[in-house]
Amino acid sequence: MLLQNRAVFTLGLRMCSTHVTKGPLIDTARPSSDMSEFRKAFAQAKHIAIITGAGVSAESGVPTFRGENEKWRKWQSQDLATPEAFSRYPSRVWEFYHYRRELVLNKKPSAAHLAIAECEARLKKQGRSVVVITQCIDDLHRQAGSKHVLKIHGNLMETRCVSCGEVTVNRRSPICAALKGKGAPGPDVADAKISVDKLPRCDERDCHGLLRPNVVFFGETLDSHILTNVEKEMEICDLCLVVGTSSIVYPAAMFGPRVASRGVPVAEFNTNTTPKTEYFTYHFQGPCGTTLPAALAQHESEVF
Numbered sequence: 001m002l003l004q005n006r007a008v009f010t011l012g013l014r015m016c017s018t019h020v021t022k023g024p025l026i027d028t029a030r031p032s033s034d035m036s037e038f039r040k041a042f043a044q045a046k047h048i049a050i051i052t053g054a055g056v057s058a059e060s061g062v063p064t065f066r067g068e069n070e071k072w073r074k075w076q077s078q079d080l081a082t083p084e085a086f087s088r089y090p091s092r093v094w095e096f097y098h099y100r101r102e103l104v105l106n107k108k109p110s111a112a113h114l115a116i117a118e119c120e121a122r123l124k125k126q127g128r129s130v131v132v133i134t135q136c137i138d139d140l141h142r143q144a145g146s147k148h149v150l151k152i153h154g155n156l157m158e159t160r161c162v163s164c165g166e167v168t169v170n171r172r173s174p175i176c177a178a179l180k181g182k183g184a185p186g187p188d189v190a191d192a193k194i195s196v197d198k199l200p201r202c203d204e205r206d207c208h209g210l211l212r213p214n215v216v217f218f219g220e221t222l223d224s225h226i227l228t229n230v231e232k233e234m235e236i237c238d239l240c241l242v243v244g245t246s247s248i249v250y251p252a253a254m255f256g257p258r259v260a261s262r263g264v265p266v267a268e269f270n271t272n273t274t275p276k277t278e279y280f281t282y283h284f285q286g287p288c289g290t291t292l293p294a295a296l297a298q299h300e301s302e303v304f
């Protein structure tokens with residue numbers, strides 16, 4: 001099983017999702033939920049990798065559009081966040097991302113975001129490091145103050161030109177005049193059907209190509225430069241936290257199990273068990289805004 005999954009990691013660098021398999025954990029594989037044991041491992045760790053997913057942003061009120069109850073109009077993100085959807089319905093996909101951008105602009109970091117950022121700053125003074133490897137496309141980790149963040153699924157507040165490839169930070173609200181007031185999520189809202197020349201376009205001289213959100217769509221390959229950095233972090237970390245992710249989107253779902261296969265302690269913080277829980281040393285159930293601040297708080301052994 002592990003070997004098979006490692007193969008998925010090596011070969012499957014395209015983003016894809018699997019169905020959640022729910023079932024009882026096998027007792028022998030049940031990870032510990034002993035916080036004092038986790039705190040001992042935390043106190044000794046020099047390089048901590050924290051893998052975060054949508055659950056962290058959900059506690060800031062950012063919807064994921066992954067469940068039946070979280071649709072945008074008639075669709076979930078897997079229906080719209082694809083190269084095929086963008087090529088056939090660029091206006092609809094831009095309405096969806098415009099809606100998500102506007103939503104995120106009004107959100108504040110959650111208690112989990114803040115605990116991670118505070119931990120990074122505190123441990124840095126002790127010569128220890130914290131890296132955040134996030135699947136979230138919002139910017140809430142940075143807003144909370146995290147410095148070392150690897151955004152493996154891209155950034156909602158960046159655009160990429162489909163013609164010249166230029167990537168630009170873009171926080172305009174609305175991103176273009178034609179999208180003003182568009183993107184309402186209700187199930188009966190009709191598509192705005194904005195003509196492609198009125199959608200966000202490239203500012204580069206003589207280009208004027210169509211822009212797309214600089215995010216990784218389902219079926220697309222992750223940025224190889226970022227993945228190389230992730231690989232490096234997973235090789236050097238001596239403690240790993242997997243926070244607020246259902247561990248069903250690959251290749252990110254394999255990061256934690258891969259670290260665990262080196263014998264490094266891995267702790268999962270999530271509202272539920274996941275298909276990967278059995279691989280981990282610790283599992284702390286509950287909202288990560290509740291569990292994580294206690295886990296990452298200053299340890300009595302910390303010296304400044």
Ligand SMILES: [Zn+2]
Pocket residue numbers: 161162163164165166202203204207208209
């Ligand atoms: Zn361009």
